[in-house]
Amino acid sequence: MATIIPRWEWRVFGTGFGSAEDAFAALTPGPVVESDELYLLSAAGGSVKVRDDLIDIKLLRELNADGLERWEPVMKLGFPLPAAEVSRVFDALGVVPPPLTRGAYTFDQFLAGLVEPSGVVRAVRVHKRRVRYTLSGCMAEIADVEADGRTARTIAIESEDASAVIAAVRSVGLDGYVNTSYPRGLAALIDGPPRYAVIDVGTNSVKFHVGERDAGGTWRAIVDRAEMTRLGENLENHGAISTEPLERTVTAIAGMVDEARRNHARATAAVGTAGLRIAHNRDDVIAAIRARTGITVEVIPGEEESRLAYLAVRAGLGATGGSVVVFDTGGGSTQFTFGHGPRVDEHFSVDVGAVRYTERFGLVGTVAPEVLRDALAAISADLSRIDGRPPPDALVAMGGAVTNITAVKLGLATYDPDVVQGAVLDQAEIDRQIELYRSRDAEARRTIVGLQPKRADVILAGACIVRTVMEKLGQQTLTVSDRGLRHGLLIDRFGA
Numbered sequence: 268m269a270t271i272i273p274r275w276e277w278r279v280f281g282t283g284f285g286s287a288e289d290a291f292a293a294l295t296p297g298p299v300v301e302s303d304e305l306y307l308l309s310a311a312g313g314s315v316k317v318r319d320d321l322i323d324i325k326l327l328r329e330l331n332a333d334g335l336e337r338w339e340p341v342m343k344l345g346f347p348l349p350a351a352e353v354s355r356v357f358d359a360l361g362v363v364p365p366p367l368t369r370g371a372y373t374f375d376q377f378l379a380g381l382v383e384p385s386g387v388v389r390a391v392r393v394h395k396r397r398v399r400y401t402l403s404g405c406m407a408e409i410a411d412v413e414a415d416g417r418t419a420r421t422i423a424i425e426s427e428d429a430s431a432v433i434a435a436v437r438s439v440g441l442d443g444y445v446n447t448s449y450p451r452g453l454a455a456l457i458d459g460p461p462r463y464a465v466i467d468v469g470t471n472s473v474k475f476h477v478g479e480r481d482a483g484g485t486w487r488a489i490v491d492r493a494e495m496t497r498l499g500e501n502l503e504n505h506g507a508i509s510t511e512p513l514e515r516t517v518t519a520i521a522g523m524v525d526e527a528r529r530n531h532a533r534a535t536a537a538v539g540t541a542g543l544r545i546a547h548n549r550d551d552v553i554a555a556i557r558a559r560t561g562i563t564v565e566v567i568p569g570e571e572e573s574r575l576a577y578l579a580v581r582a583g584l585g586a587t588g589g590s591v592v593v594f595d596t597g598g599g600s601t602q603f604t605f606g607h608g609p610r611v612d613e614h615f616s617v618d619v620g621a622v623r624y625t626e627r628f629g630l631v632g633t634v635a636p637e638v639l640r641d642a643l644a645a646i647s648a649d650l651s652r653i654d655g656r657p658p659p660d661a662l663v664a665m666g667g668a669v670t671n672i673t674a675v676k677l678g679l680a681t682y683d684p685d686v687v688q689g690a691v692l693d694q695a696e697i698d699r700q701i702e703l704y705r706s707r708d709a710e711a712r713r714t715i716v717g718l719q720p721k722r723a724d725v726i727l728a729g730a731c732i733v734r735t736v737m738e739k740l741g742q743q744t745l746t747v748s749d750r751g752l753r754h755g756l757l758i759d760r761f762g763a
Contacts, residue, residue, distance in 0.1 A: 268761075272427055273328065273337050273338060273339040273340070273427075274337070274338075274406070274425040274426055274427050274428040274606055275331070275335045275336070275337050275425065275426060275427065275428070275432050276335065276336050276337070276338055276423065276424075276425045276432075276446075276448075277334075277335055277423065277424045277425070277432050277433075277436055277446055277450065277533065278421055278422065278423040278446060278448060278452065279421065279422050279423075279441060279444040279445070279447055279533065280412075280419045280420070280421050280447050280452040280455065280456065280461075280533055281419065281420060281421075281444070281461070281533055281534065281760055281761075282419065282420060282461075282761075283420060283627075283762070284420070284422060284441065285440075285760070286439070286440055287422065287439040287441050287612060288409070290436070290439040290440075291400060291402075291407070291409055291422075291439070293399045294401070294402065295400070295401075296315045296398045296399070296400055296437065296504055297399035297400065298398075298399075299396060299398055299601070300395075300396075300397045300398075300399075300571055301394070301395065301396050301397075302318055302319075302394070302395050302397075303318075303392070303393070303394050303395075304316050304317065304318040304392075304393045304394075304395065305318075305378075305390055305391070305392055305393070306390075306391045306393055306449065306450065306453055307318040307356070307360060307382060307388050307389070307390055307391075308361050308388070308389045308391055308450055308453060309360040309361055309388050309389075309709075310385060310387070311326060311361040312359060312360035312361040312362065312450070313326040313327060313359040313360065313361075313450075314326075314327075314338060314448060314449055315359055315360055315450075316393075316449075317374070319640060319674055320345055320346060320374065320548055320627050321343050321344060321345050322342065322343070322344055322345075322346070322348060322352075323340070323342065323343050324340070324342040324343075324354060324355070324356065324359045325338040325339060325340050325341065325750050326328050326338065326341050326359060327448070327527065331429055333429065333433050333435070333561060334445070334446045334561060335429050335432055335446060336446060336448060338448075339406030340543055341355075341359070341398045342355060342356075342359075344375050346372070346374045346377065347371035347372055347373050348371060348372050348377060349370065349371050350367040350369060350370055350371065350372070350439050353367060353372055353381065355510060356366065357381075357388075358549070359453045360388055360538060362385065362387050362388055365381050365384070365385060373418070375524070376393070378390060379656045389651075391414050391453055391457060392415075392417060393412060393413065393414045393453065394412070394413045394414075394656070395410050395411070395412055396410060396411045396589055397409070397410040398410070398561050401429060401434040402424060402435045402438070402439070403430055403434055403438055404428075404431055404435075405424050405425060405426040405431050405435045406424070406425045406426065406685070407422070407423065407424045407425075407435065408421075408422070408423045409421070409422050409560075410422075410423070412453075412456070414453055414456055414457055415456075415457045417456050417457055418612040419452070421449075421458050422441065424436055429439070432697045433589075435613075436522075437563065442532065442557075442561065442562070442563050443474055443534055443535050443536050443537060443562055443563065444534035444535075445527075445528060445532065445533060445534060445535070446462070447533065455531060455533070459479075460478075460479045460480055460481045460482070460487075461479070461480055461531070461533055461761075462466040462477055462478065462479045462531055462532045462533060463477070463478055463480070463532055463533055463534050463535075463536070463757060463760070464476065464477045464478075464490075464523070464524075464527035464530070464532040464534070464535040464536070465478075465535070465536050465538075465749070465751045465756045465757045465760070466520060466523055466524075466535060466536070466537040466538075466562070466564075466753070467537075467538060467540070467753040467754045467756065468498065468516065468520065468537060468538065468539040468540065468542075468543065468556075468564050469498070469539075469540050469542065469597050469598055469599070470498055470499035470502070470540065470541050470542035470597055470598030470599030470600070470615065471495060471496075471498070471499065471597060471598025471599075471620075471621065471622055471667065471722075471725060472493045472494060472495045472496065472598070472624055472667055473493065473494050473496050473498075473519045473520060473523070474492075474493040474751065474752070474753045475488065475490065475491070475492055475493065475494075475515060475523040475527075476488065476754065476757060477489040477490040477491075477524070477526070477527055477530050477532055478757050478761075480761065480762060483757065484494060484762065486582075486757065488684075489530055489642070490526060490527075490530060491684060493667070494519040494636070495719070495721035495722065496512065496515040496516040496519050497512050497515065497598075497622070498512045498513070498515075498516045498543075499512070499541070499542035499568075499598050499599050499620075499622050500512045500622075501597070501626070502542055502545065502546060502622075503622070503623055503626050503627065504626070506545070506546070506547050507546055507547055507548040508542065508543075508546045508549070508552050510547055513552055513555060516556070516603055517559050518558070520537070520556055520559075520560050520562065520564075521559050521560045523535075524560045524561065524562055524694075531751075533730065534760075534761070535562055536565075536756055536757075536760045536761075537556075537562050537563070537564045537565065537732075538565050538566070538567045538568070538752070538756060539553070539564045539565065539566040540566075540567065540569075540572055540597060540599065540600065541569070541597060541598070541599030541600035541616070541618070541620060542599045543564070543566045543596065544566055544568070544569070544599075544600075545618075547759070548666075549566060549735070552567070561708060568616070569600055569615065569616020569617075569762060570614050570615055570616060572595065572600075572602040572616060572654060573593075573602040573603060573604040573614030573615060573616060574604065574611060574614055574755075575587055575752050575756050575759055576593055576595040576604060576665060576751060576752055576755055577593050577604035577606060577611055577755070578755035578758055578759060579616065579665070579748065579750040579751055579752065579753075579754040579755035579758070580593045580663050580665070580748050581609060582750065582754065582755075582758055583688060583748055583749070583750035583754065584663065584688075584689060584746065584748060584750075585741055588608065588660065589607065589659075589660030589661065590605070590606070590607055590657075590658040590659040590660045590661070591605075591606055591608075591659055591661045591662075591663060592604070592605050592606075592658065592661070592662050592663070592740060593606075593663045593664075593665070593748070594662075594663075594664055594665075594736055595664075595666045595751060595752065596619070596620065596621065596664070596666045596668050596669070596723065596729060596732045596733065597620050597621070597666055597667070598620045598621055598622035598623075598734075599618070599620035599623065600617060600618050600619065600620050601616070601617055601619045601620065601650075601732060602614070602615075602616045603615055603617070603652075603653065605656075605659070617649065617650060617652055617654065618649065619646060619649045619731075619732060621668055621725040621726075621728040622725055622728075623727040623728075624642055624645065624646060624728040624731070624732075625724060625725045625727070625728045627642075627645070628641060628645070628728075629643040630642060630724075630725075630727045630728050631708070631709050631724040631727070632708040632709065633706060633707060634705045634727065636705075638703075639705050639727075639731075642728065642731060643735065646728075646732055646735045647735050647739070650732075650735055650736065650739060651666065653736070653739050653740060654739060656739075656740065657741075658740055658741035658742060659740060659742070661746065662736075662737065662740055662742045662744075662745040662746070663745065663747075663748050664692075664733060664736070664745045664746070664747055664748065665747070665748040665749070665750065665751045666729075666751060667719075667722060667729070668725075668726065668729025668730060668732065668733055669692070669720075669733055669745075669747055670682075670687050670747065670749055671717070671718055671719055671722050671726055671729070672692060672697065672700055672726075672729075672730055672733065673687045673690045673692060673747045674687060674717035674718070674719075675700060675703075675715055675716070675717035675718050676690075676692065676696050676700075676717070677716045678716050678717055679716070680706065680716055680717070682717075682719075685748040685749075687747055687749045688747070688748065688750065689746060689747065689748075690746070690747045690751040691744050691745070691746055692733075692744065692745055693743055693744045694734065694737055694743055694744075697730055697733055697734045698734065700730050701727065701730045701731060701734060703715070704726055704727040704730060705727060709723040709724040710723075712724075712726065733745075
C-alpha cells in the first residue's frame with residue numbers, strides 16, 4: 268500500500284445542515300463520485316470496508332482534546348484474501364477470528380462463510396454520492412449516503428493540521444455537531460431514530476433538551492431539564508457577567524454536552540438570550556464556554572426568540588384558531604409573538620425580566636405592599652409596548668415563571684411537563700400566588716409544594732410580569748406551554 272500520511276478527521280451525519288451547506292455552495296466543487304461499498308460493523312472496532320473489490324482498513328490511533336480523530340490506513344488488499352490477512356480484518360473489528368480452513372478467501376467465501384455467520388459483525392451495503400471541496404486549506408466532502416433503505420447526508424473535513432480542521436468546522440458553523448466516524452454514523456443510521464440536543468442559555472437558567480425524531484417527523488423527549496445558574500446575577504448593576512455566575516453556567520453546559528454525547532445526540536445547538544445580549548463581556552463568556560465544552564453559543568436577537576417560541580407553541584398545542592399572543596418571560600427579557608394560526612404578524616422582545624425587578628426592588632424577602640405596588644407600576648411602564656392592543660382570541664405563556672406557578676397551583680411535588688402542558692391559569696390564581704410570595708421570604712417560599720427551590724427568589728417578580736401581561740391584553744385566563752425556546756430551536760435546526 269502506498270505511503271499515506273494520517274490526517275485528523277471530523278465528520279457529521281444528519282439530514283441537512285442549513286447555512287453550512289450555503290457556505291459549501293459558494294465553493295468550487297470537485298467532480299461527483301458515486302460508489303457502492305460494503306461496511307463491516309462491530310461493537311468495538313476500526314473502519315473496515317470493501318470498495319472496488321479492495322478491503323480497506325483504518326484504525327483509530329489518536330483522539331485529541333477537540334474531539335478530532337486521527338485514523339491510520341493499515342490495509343488495502345484485493346481478493347482472494349490470504350488467511351493471515353483475514354485474521355487482521357477481524358482483529359481490526361475487535362472480534363476473535365473464526366476458524367480459518369482455507370489458505371485464501373474469495374469475497375463471497377469471506378462474506379458468506381465468515382462474516383455473516385459470526386453474529387457479531389454486520390455487513391452493511393452503502394451507496395455514496397460524494398462531492399469534494401477545499402475549505403480553508405482542508406480537504407472537505409459532502410456525501411449523500413444510503414444504507415439499508417435509510418438515507419443521511421454527511422460532511423467531512425480532513426487535514427494533517429488539527430487546528431486547521433477545527434477552524435474550518437467553526438467557519439461554517441458546524442462546531443455544535445458531534446464528530447462521528449463512518450462506523451458509528453452508519454450504526455446510528457440503521458439502528459434507530461436520530462437524536463439531537465439543544466441548550467438555551469438564559470439569564471436565570473440553562474435549559475437542556477435531547478429529542479429523538481421518528482421517520483414521520485414526530486419528536487420524543489429523551490432528556491428535558493434545566494439548571495438555575497443565575498448567569499445574569501448583578502448584570503443589571505455591572506453590565507458584565509461575573510466570574511462566579513459564569514463558572515456555574517460553564518459547568519452546567521459542560522455536563523449537558525457530556526449528557527448529549529452519552530445519549531448519542533448527533534449534534535448540539537446552543538443559543539444565548541437576554542443576559543448575553545446585553546453583557547459587554549459576552550465575547551469572553553462565549554469563548555470561555557467554547558474552551559470548556561467545544562460548543563459555540565449563538566447569541567440570538569429577541570425577535571428570533573419570539574419566533575422560536577411561537578414555533579414551539581404551534582408544535583406543542585396544535586392549531587389555534589383566530590388571533591393568538593405567545594409570551595415567554597425569562598430572567599432578563601420577555602418575548603412577544605402576535606399571530607393568526609401559523610402566520611406570525613409581529614414579534615419583539617422587551618427588557619422585562621424577573622431578575623431585573625427582583626434586584627431593583629429587593630423582592631427576595633418579605634415585600635411591603637407599597638414596594639409591590641411600585642414594582643408592578645415599573646413593570647407596567649416597561650411593558651407599554653403592548654398597551655392599547657385588541658384582546659387576542661388566545662393568550663399562551665411559557666417560561667420558568669409560568670410553569671412554576673402552574674406547578675404550585677396543581678401541587679406538583681414532582682414536576683410533570685405533560686400535566687403542565689396545556690394547563691389554564693386565571694387572574695385570581697395569579698393574584699393568590701403573588702400574595703403568597705409577597706408575604707414570605709425566599710427561605711419560606713422554598714417550602715411551597717410545586718415551586719422549584721432555586722426559583723424562590725425571583726418567582727414574585729415573574730408572577731407580577733405574568734399578571735401585568737394578562738391585564739394589558741384584557742385576558743382573564745391564559746394557556747400554559749411547557750414547550751419553550753429549546754423545543755422551537757430543536758424543530759427549527761433539526762427538522763419539523
